[in-house]
Amino acid sequence: MSLTFQWIDTKGRYRPKLTSTDQYAESADEYCERIQHLLPRFPTEVLTQWFYEHWAQIDDYAWLGFRRLQFDRILWTSEEVMCSGIKDDQSVQVDHRHYENGVTGQRIERIASHFRSHGTWPVAPVFLANPGADIVRPDGLNLTSPYHLLEGHHRAGLFWSFLDQGVLRIEHEVWVANLVDA
Secondary structure, three states, X not given: OOEOOOOOOOOOOOOOOEOOOOOEOOOHHHHHHHHOOOOOOOOXXXXXXXXXXXXXXXHHHHHHOHHHEEEEEEEEEHHHHHOOOHHHOHHHHHHHHHHHOOOXXXXXXXXXHHHHHHOOOOOOXXXXXXXXXXXXXXXXXXXXXXXXXXXXXXXXXXXXXXXXHOOOOOEEEEEEEEXXXX
16 A cells, blocks of 8 residues: 655755855755754764755655654665665666766766775665555655665665675665654
8 A cells, every 4th residue: 555645845944055056055064953953863974965965856755754754774785785676766777877888977986986995885875665665756656665765876876886896895884764653
């Protein structure tokens, strides 16, 4: 049975302070200090990576009800990462294919360099637990299952590539979000 959700406009409530040219007008630490009381279940690393670094995409998942998300930082094996649902995520497929075909840039090279040096991603990606595939977007689009990648698509695409090259560690930190009652 699918859960029912509605689109939500956060009206910029969680957005970092920006200048008129969309440059940051506050540091990540200042941002987290200001927002933490609105989203007390969000760990600082998740707020920084997902909301501060990717502020233009905040509302993409607002329909989940951010205050309903509870996060746990756990270790997954490389196999668990690959069985999470990322192979079914179209954005991850595109990022994987681009990297395999040599399409790169400064950001991708920074992530790739970290994989080569450390055998894992520079920052743990954020997954949403969706074991029964019952979390469906308001427009009817099914999310991947058993987990849906909320943040970290470039890292997941490169993870796939580096796994194929055999250079990854056995275990990797990930953030897993679960829907709980607010």
